[in-house]
Amino acid sequence: MKPYEELAKAYEPKDVEKRWYEFWESEGLFSAQEKSGKPSYSIVIPPPNVTGMLHMGHALNATLQDILCRFHKLSGYNVLWMPGTDHAGIATQNVVERKLAAEGTDRHAVGREKFVERVWEWRKEYGGIIIKQLKRMGAMCDWPRERFTMDEGLSRAVRKVFVELYHHGLIYQGDYIINWCPRCRTALADLEVEHEPLAGHLYQITYPLAEGEGGLTVATTRPETMLGDTAVAVNPEDPRYSGFSGKRVKLPLTDRVIPVIADSYVDLSFGTGALKVTPAHDPNDFTLGQKHGLPSVKVIGDDGRMTEEAGAAYAGMDRFEARKKVVADLEALGLLQKIDKHEHAVGHCYRCKTIVEPNLSKQWFVRTKPLADLAIEAVRDGRTRIVPDTWNKTYFDWLENIRDWCISRQIWWGHRIPAWTCAACGQIIVEMEDPVKCPHCEGTELSQDTDVLDTWFSSALWPFSTMGWPDQTDLLHTFYPTSVLVTAFDILFFWVARMMMMGIWFLKDVPFRDVYIHALVRDAEGKKMSKSKGNVIDPLEVIDVQGTDAFRFTLAAFAAQGRDIKLSMERIEGFRHFINKLWNAARFALPHIHARPEAAAKKPASRSVLDRYILSRLSRVIAKVGPDIKEYRFNEAAGALYQFTWHEFCDWYLEAVKPILYQDCTDEEKDAAVNTLATVFQGVLTCLHPFTPFVTEELWQKLPQTEGSIMKASWPSSDDPETGIVADQEAEDTIALVVGVVTAVRNIRGEMNISPSAVLSASVRPSGEKDAAGLSRMAGMIKNLARLSELSVDGAAHRPKGSATAVFAGNEIFVSLSGVLDLAKETERLQKEIGKLDKDLSKTSAKLNNEDFLAKAPEEVRQKVVAQQEELAEKRDKLTATLDRIKEIQAVQ
């Protein structure tokens, strides 16, 4: 038997957290079984970037997953929480490039091979930071299985997927307009471009006709691109330009002559109705150019500077400098008609915020349509469920309008594209094994594509690549599809939709049964927290100040579905108080439990009403919290546990049980009370454990009747005669009566300014036989909780002289205040009470006087209102009678 050690006066999280986390890890309590008779429950963590530092988003995300995992572990599942990190191509490359810059060098000087080595070194040194931080959150990840998207195994999965999709024609290479970041010097996917409204200008420029007088005036926001124009387009329906189609215009500032074409794409109402066409630098123009067989002239290079093709006057100039010069030059020629202010959305690189340039370039693409159709179908038919379902629409809209995915990046950190070109015959070779000679011409001079894959390409395989695919592992069989994916909506497209596509295509089954989309943690203005904005609250600071449990409980309590979370230290503090409350409840309970350890473990022959009441309340909490967690109503579960622990277990039960434990009672009574106390406290700890793992383990270890870690405990049943946790309405009703009478007496004390230490006497005229019996039985408890020396229950009782009156559920309560009763105050108190009743009565009688209500409202509603009306009226009558008598007394005086 464990000896009882006194607890510190307040909960000190620091060393407790460290101690138990190390214990759990060393005991292997986070480990999943590859084969098990238990049902499986699995989650793959959204892999944080290796460059990442734990922020609020991670903290919330990890907390919710940990709650799910711990709950299911307690509920008897074989749980796998697969951890890992993402190599984060551009982000990580940028970090190491900045380091090189600080050393006065750059990646080109270092060379590709050495550079990649440097990144690996960086990863080795700093890549584990976020993992350590997740551990401080208490995350029960199966750490020995930790994966990294650039691991050998995951790289093999990437290779396999690329090769198969290529041979299915779902990956292709081609010259298209893509988004180009001139600073990162790489292509970006459409998703990786963030559109920000910018105050710009709309310039109107005249292109003179090549033959004859006059010209056409076009409008543009990017005048420098005119150097790459290869046509001007007008709408064939546009009367202003009938006859222009087929003519040619001189392109100013160049010596080129370009055609005027007609296309219904052109919007008559925008600008001048004439559109300059720059196929190399605008996606729409590119489409027009293809349709009309126009050439492409690339005037902006990969470095964001003008090319030779832009002409000698502009070549080498920065694109924005060139814009100024083009405008000035046009003005000098008298061809600039007008400059209007014009706000429009401009694309920025999501990694470095540089303005993105649409550029014609040879890139690799995934043909997404066939894959997207599978992903749509899986949600439509319910194989995967998105929670909350408000996100379905967003998910469908995006997938239905999906465009091909540009997956090649011109950086060095990432999965190298497994494509080789034969120098001899020009054939592309894409195979699982690195080719040594060309299968077409036997040529041996083969060069591998220099590009790497989009980071999200490997992320898309995460649910199965981490489990060993393409090998058919036990892990995969046991845990795929995963139970749920927990993530914020900001990566719904980047990641979730793509995992759906890849998972269904390659595994023939969805990657997860549920997708739970949680809130974003935002700053005070509702903005996304980000380092660059400097508006972050550091989770680690929160942990240091408030403790992990308080932090986690706060996050869970505010994680209402579909709503963002605004956090502040102050709000977390309230939950630290809650943890401390639990701690102090233990400080009270543990000595009593340790005093009778055998009673704590043995079911008593009978239990008091109080015992049955608190066990019943616990039963109801258990019945609510389990389903709440399963359905991702974390705030509901946390709220119910908070309410029960503080306001039922501590406020009422612990206060009421004290006399039994402290005073002269029989051993049987004390044993029964201790058993109940131990049972309920143990149940509270177990139910709270998913939310607050550290403090519950610490206290669990101090209970004499428990063995081993709380992580090995069982989630309690809400209906178990063995433990005594069963619903008992009669006990609940009886205690409700006690609570009502006690509260009424306390109210009189408060309102009449009677000291809490003053001992009073009271009598009750019960509403009927049932309450009379209940009140008589519970008189001891009522006296104790209301600090009464006497309590008489008498059906014929009259209001004693000089007493204050209250009514609860038809029971009239008289608190004797002889000598100290202030009649004016009592009058005021009663009038206030009657005023409230009148307000409520006016509502109920309005309903009952409404014929439509009587005719159409359901029977049960009508009965409820009638009962309400009767109770209110009865209470009002009793209080009014008292008030009248007081008035008589006052009249006499």
Add this chain to the structure above:
RNA sequence: GGGCGAUUAACUCAGCGGGAGAGUGCUACCUUCACACGGUAGAAGUCGCAGGUUCAAAUCCUGCAUCGCCCACCA
């Protein structure tokens, strides 16, 4: 341009067809043998505005206003 969400007590937010709720803060009283990171009691809201549906609306519908977010190749 399209879509989504929010608007409830001073603050932060639950509730989402039948008696307006919680936490924090506030007021009064209390250091009583778990806890002042506490206890007891109390004050505090025309549930954004205007219509509509319903016997009944904070809750459903429509419109408006304000705020926020996401998506989007109108030069």
